[in-house]
Amino acid sequence: MTRILFVCLGNICRSPLAEAIFIHQIKEQNLQSDFQVASCGTANYHIGDTPDQRTIRNALKNGVTIDHRGRQFGLSDFVDFDLILAMDQSNVNNIMCVSGADNYVQKVKLMRTWDSINTGADVPDPYYGNEKDFQEVFEILNRSMRNLIVELTVKK
Numbered sequence: 001m002t003r004i005l006f007v008c009l010g011n012i013c014r015s016p017l018a019e020a021i022f023i024h025q026i027k028e029q030n031l032q033s034d035f036q037v038a039s040c041g042t043a044n045y046h047i048g049d050t051p052d053q054r055t056i057r058n059a060l061k062n063g064v065t066i067d068h069r070g071r072q073f074g075l076s077d078f079v080d081f082d083l084i085l086a087m088d089q090s091n092v093n094n095i096m097c098v099s100g101a102d103n104y105v106q107k108v109k110l111m112r113t114w115d116s117i118n119t120g121a122d123v124p125d126p127y128y129g130n131e132k133d134f135q136e137v138f139e140i141l142n143r144s145m146r147n148l149i150v151e152l153t154v155k156k
């Protein structure tokens with residue numbers, strides 16, 4: 001069982017979508033029992049909130065359903081998850097600002113480590129963008145997730 005936590009800033013756009021795409025893909029491959037996944041934000045702005053309506057609608061357009069409520073990243077997440085996947089470098093910096101984070105640095109990685117295009121770049125924040133930006137985020141995450149799942153499945 002691999003436990004994966006997707007992290008962004010607000011936990012209403014990128015990381016809930018990442019979580020939903022991951023779940024969608026592992027269901028397609030009948031791998032649900034191999035993984036436990038969740039998402040959260042480093043900020044406290046959207047605790048308890050549903051994801052951004054633009055994210056929900058864009059995901060549905062691409063065949064993916066999102067069911068999530070916002071929550072904030074905390075120290076216990078370092079223990080509760082094996083892999084902490086940040087959407088961008090500022091998320092990594094915020095995660096590493098949590099007291100005690102130094103002991104868990106090896107668990108924290110950028111999501112686009114697994115992208116075949118612009119490997120290691122940030123997943124751009126679509127919050128102030130338009131539908132084209134939301135679709136770009138979907139494609140980045142969909143692509144990265146396929147490679148991540150292949151890697152995690154081969155390693156088993």
Ligand code: 4NP
Nearest residue numbers: 008009010011012013014127
């Ligand atoms: P996310 O996008 O980090 O992908 O969820 C954001 C959502 C909300 C805010 C910033 C980024 N905000 O400032 O409220």
